[in-house]
Amino acid sequence: MIVVLLLGCAEPAAPPATPTALAVTPLPAPLLLRRLSLDLRGTLPTLAELDAVEADPDAVGALRDTMLVDARLQERLVDVLAEQYLTRADRFTTDAAQFGLDEADTYAFVASAGEEPLRLAAWIAASGQPWTEVARSEYTLANDLLLSIWPLEAAPEAGDADLSGWRPARYTDARPAGGVVMTNGFAWRYSQAVYSRSHAAAVSDLFLCHDYFERPVEFDAASLLAQGELQAATREVPVCVSCHASLDPLAAALLGFYWYEMYDPEEVSHYHPERETLGPYVLGTTPAWYGQPLPSTAALGDALAGDPRFVPCAVERFATGLWRRPVDADDHAVLAELQVAFEAADLAVPALLAALTETDEYRAGGLAADAPSALGDRVATRRLLTAPQLADVVEQLTGFRWVESGWDQLDNDVIGYRLMVGGASPPTSNVTERDHGLTRALVLKRLARDAAATVVEAELETDAPAPRLFTGVDLDTTPADDAFDAQVQILCRQVWAERCDEAERGDLAALWSAVAQADGPAAAWASVVAAMLRDTRFWSY
Amino acid sequence: MRVAMQRFFFAAGPLVGGVACVEGGPGPEETAAAAPTRTPTAPVWSAEEAVQHLDAALALGVPEPTHLAAAYAGAVLQGEPACPGLGTSGATVPGAGVWSAECETASGWGYSGSALYEDAVGEGSRTIRITSSFTITDPDGGRFRGGGEVLYASTTDASGTAWTGQVGGEFGWSGQPGWLGAATSEALYLVGTDAGATASLRLDGGVSSVDATLGFTGLHLDSAACAGDSPVASPGRLHVRDPGGAWFVLDLPGDCTGCGALSQGGTAHGEGCVSLAAVLDAARGDP
Numbered sequence A: 001m002i003v004v005l006l007l008g009c010a011e012p013a014a015p016p017a018t019p020t021a022l023a024v025t026p027l028p029a030p031l032l033l034r035r036l037s038l039d040l041r042g043t044l045p046t047l048a049e050l051d052a053v054e055a056d057p058d059a060v061g062a063l064r065d066t067m068l069v070d071a072r073l074q075e076r077l078v079d080v081l082a083e084q085y086l087t088r089a090d091r092f093t094t095d096a097a098q099f100g101l102d103e104a105d106t107y108a109f110v111a112s113a114g115e116e117p118l119r120l121a122a123w124i125a126a127s128g129q130p131w132t133e134v135a136r137s138e139y140t141l142a143n144d145l146l147l148s149i150w151p152l153e154a155a156p157e158a159g160d161a162d163l164s165g166w167r168p169a170r171y172t173d174a175r176p177a178g179g180v181v182m183t184n185g186f187a188w189r190y191s192q193a194v195y196s197r198s199h200a201a202a203v204s205d206l207f208l209c210h211d212y213f214e215r216p217v218e219f220d221a222a223s224l225l226a227q228g229e230l231q232a233a234t235r236e237v238p239v240c241v242s243c244h245a246s247l248d249p250l251a252a253a254l255l256g257f258y259w260y261e262m263y264d265p266e267e268v269s270h271y272h273p274e275r276e277t278l279g280p281y282v283l284g285t286t287p288a289w290y291g292q293p294l295p296s297t298a299a300l301g302d303a304l305a306g307d308p309r310f311v312p313c314a315v316e317r318f319a320t321g322l323w324r325r326p327v328d329a330d331d332h333a334v335l336a337e338l339q340v341a342f343e344a345a346d347l348a349v350p351a352l353l354a355a356l357t358e359t360d361e362y363r364a365g366g367l368a369a370d371a372p373s374a375l376g377d378r379v380a381t382r383r384l385l386t387a388p389q390l391a392d393v394v395e396q397l398t399g400f401r402w403v404e405s406g407w408d409q410l411d412n413d414v415i416g417y418r419l420m421v422g423g424a425s426p427p428t429s430n431v432t433e434r435d436h437g438l439t440r441a442l443v444l445k446r447l448a449r450d451a452a453a454t455v456v457e458a459e460l461e462t463d464a465p466a467p468r469l470f471t472g473v474d475l476d477t478t479p480a481d482d483a484f485d486a487q488v489q490i491l492c493r494q495v496w497a498e499r500c501d502e503a504e505r506g507d508l509a510a511l512w513s514a515v516a517q518a519d520g521p522a523a524a525w526a527s528v529v530a531a532m533l534r535d536t537r538f539w540s541y
Numbered sequence B: 001m002r003v004a005m006q007r008f009f010f011a012a013g014p015l016v017g018g019v020a021c022v023e024g025g026p027g028p029e030e031t032a033a034a035a036p037t038r039t040p041t042a043p044v045w046s047a048e049e050a051v052q053h054l055d056a057a058l059a060l061g062v063p064e065p066t067h068l069a070a071a072y073a074g075a076v077l078q079g080e081p082a083c084p085g086l087g088t089s090g091a092t093v094p095g096a097g098v099w100s101a102e103c104e105t106a107s108g109w110g111y112s113g114s115a116l117y118e119d120a121v122g123e124g125s126r127t128i129r130i131t132s133s134f135t136i137t138d139p140d141g142g143r144f145r146g147g148g149e150v151l152y153a154s155t156t157d158a159s160g161t162a163w164t165g166q167v168g169g170e171f172g173w174s175g176q177p178g179w180l181g182a183a184t185s186e187a188l189y190l191v192g193t194d195a196g197a198t199a200s201l202r203l204d205g206g207v208s209s210v211d212a213t214l215g216f217t218g219l220h221l222d223s224a225a226c227a228g229d230s231p232v233a234s235p236g237r238l239h240v241r242d243p244g245g246a247w248f249v250l251d252l253p254g255d256c257t258g259c260g261a262l263s264q265g266g267t268a269h270g271e272g273c274v275s276l277a278a279v280l281d282a283a284r285g286d287p
Helices: A002-010 A029-040 A047-055 A059-067 A072-085 A103-126 A144-149 A184-190 A194-208 A221-227 A230-236 A238-252 A265-269 A273-277 A279-283 A297-306 A310-323 A329-344 A349-356 A387-398 A438-461 A482-496 A502-519 A521-533 B002-011 B047-058 B065-076 B178-182 B277-284
Strands: A024-026 A140-142 A152-154 A167-171 A364-367 B097-104 B110-122 B125-137 B143-157 B160-173 B183-194 B199-209 B213-222 B232-234 B236-241 B247-252 B259-264 B267-273
Touching: A029 A047, A029 A059, A029 A072, A047 A059, A047 A482, A072 A103, A072 A310, A072 A387, A103 A140, A103 A144, A103 A184, A103 A349, A140 A152, A144 A152, A184 A194, A184 A265, A194 A238, A194 A297, A194 A310, A221 A230, A230 A238, A238 A279, A265 B143, A265 B160, A273 A279, A273 B183, A273 B199, A273 B213, A273 B236, A279 B199, A279 B213, A297 A310, A310 A329, A310 A349, A329 A349, A387 A438, A387 A521, A438 A521, A482 A502, A482 A521, A502 A521, B047 B213, B047 B236, B047 B247, B047 B259, B047 B267, B065 B110, B065 B125, B065 B143, B065 B160, B065 B178, B110 B143, B160 B178, B178 B183, B178 B199, B183 B277, B199 B277, B213 B277
Parallel strands: B213 B232
Antiparallel strands: A024 A364, A140 A167, A152 A167, B097 B110, B110 B125, B125 B143, B143 B160, B160 B183, B183 B199, B199 B213, B213 B236, B236 B247, B247 B259, B259 B267
16 A cells, blocks of 8 residues: 555656546535525525525525525534534543533533634635635634634624624634634543643644544554553554554644643633743654655744645535535546536635535435436435534524523533434534434434424414515415415425425325314424424424 | 545645755754745844843842742732631641632732642652742732742751742733842743852743843852852853844853853854843742
8 A cells, every 4th residue: 555655756747537427417506596595504495595496406506605695604614624623522631610611601611612713714615715724824704702702802803703703703812823722612522632732633634634533543542551651662662653643743833722720710821922932841852744854833824724734624524514424536527526616616615605605516306217226325315403503503594492490402412412313513512414324313312302392382373474475374264265375385395305296295284183183273383393494304404 | 546646746746846954953854944935033132232121120139939839828828717708628728729810909909810839848858839820919009910820849957958840921010129029931941059158040941021031041040159140150151132032042152150151043243241130049948
């Protein structure tokens, strides 16, 4: 294997191969619109948008372009990046009380710390700044809570607050500019391993797609432990050197985040510039970027942004986010084309997203008749709604947000169900599920029940000024009325972006009648909505 | 085999030719590095300013474990039985023990957080450990921050005291003289001897103060080997960081002076000289 890799270096880079068409069938326009809307805005399409693409399927393109400049894109990218950055941890080494916050702020504290690097990256991406800023920016994004507890000051000259109140800010503790890498949220998630090595490995993985943990090294941990000198082994034992030769110099550049007391709120919130010189003492090396000496940590951002792996990795990361699967060698040609488009747009992420949504992979709705059997294992022709998508869309449809004691139930695993519904729960589980399962079905059942009851109570049992779902019926409407059938069709389009045929509308009417007979019309409508929310056409896209 | 190759190939970033073409260092699959496009980080300070800041900061001395422990003990002994409620079971040194509090005394001392201070004095030996996350406020408005770990171990015989120490974390007490009043964050590893007439000190790590951030790499002072105020006895380095994050480095050749070649980012800036007299005082510990 080594021989092959070395030979590869000696050859000039081959021109990208022309992508071959995937053996897939495209989604119908309304479902493509639904996919785009969920991916780029985190919402379902409106009935007017569905009308537009039903009348003219080509209207999808213009609607997609409006989504790419929609303020909700930034919110959505927070969730897309969260699946990869894995900074939304439920616990950190310090808690809200240590910062003088109320117990009621515990969830907000945890969520804010975990979101800081995501908000910064999403801001850079959605605003069309060159993606290199994710490694170089002098700013971060902060909300009021973080501004009150971390060494930050607002930077209004850099931009306005986003839809959630996060706004540009800068650290005041002498840390160098360095984008996401230099944020507290990123450091809190990754700095706890010995001498910033975990932090360095995360930088390499997330921004270079170079995962040290995937390296094909084999060693006998027991015999190394028996030697007792692990630090020396990192510099002397060949199998250890194969990673640590480049990992440790990178870690040395991040020692400003090294903590001596991980439970002290100021120690873990402040950057410590004097520790930038600790490399020779604690790691036996000075800061360097894959063999190139770094004069200071301040040079790290430029080194990262200038690395030839940085841009291709960004393409891989966003492709993974929108294709909803890891990329592999078979994607090489398509990714190379995407990179060309990305670079032509000066590394503006909206342009990359636009190109991604044009790919066969993105638009796949099913396998072609002649598709090889293995293709079904690779291409996601249907994608599961992620935990944050599910929470947002259910709220959009019904007004229901599942919150208990201030904790969003689909956004944590302390007293919530994020993991059960298929979300990652870092650091214990770092994988977002791509397949439906029993625990997910259980959470959906409960979510659908409460959401349906909420919207029925708000819109049929009281007079909602602007109903979300029930625009044409009241509790006296029955299946014998034309308005009933029209309302069911509206529900089909709003929840599934599909028109239900007569038989399916009949099934829903039968469900309504059976429940109404036993428990009344409010329960009947709630049952219909709950059934639709538990249907695969709602929770996949 | 094909699957395994693909997996590794992508982990290494094949789309631009693979990590093997980019990395340097002695890894078995690593070859010559391709130079990243990089903007040099321009220093904010001139060379002269860097030396001035370095010299001024060194004049304050450097944090030292026994001095810090004495300051801490003095502060915690200002408390009352219930504030901070120092638990002294087994402790023989005043101020040693453990507390966890959020309180203020009648005399105006405030205690917030927690601390453990152990100080074991034996026959010819002493060990100190402070593990803490506290803020103590004094009646004059001074703020004593202690978040981190202080370690010290010494042996004493007829020839003097030999010791090792560490000050790691955020330790500093605003309003106090010298380094204690200026320091805000430390990562210092110290090895010292005190033979009365002579002393030596080896320093690694760094310290940040309100005015400057310093670093030490193998700085070795030895008044037995060298005369004068800056007895640099073997090659070592001093570093000072400017406000933009650029490090100036003073390479001391170990010629019994505080003078050496100054550089920044690999660029030579002539020679600089500093006084290290106050730094050597740390070798003698708390008087």
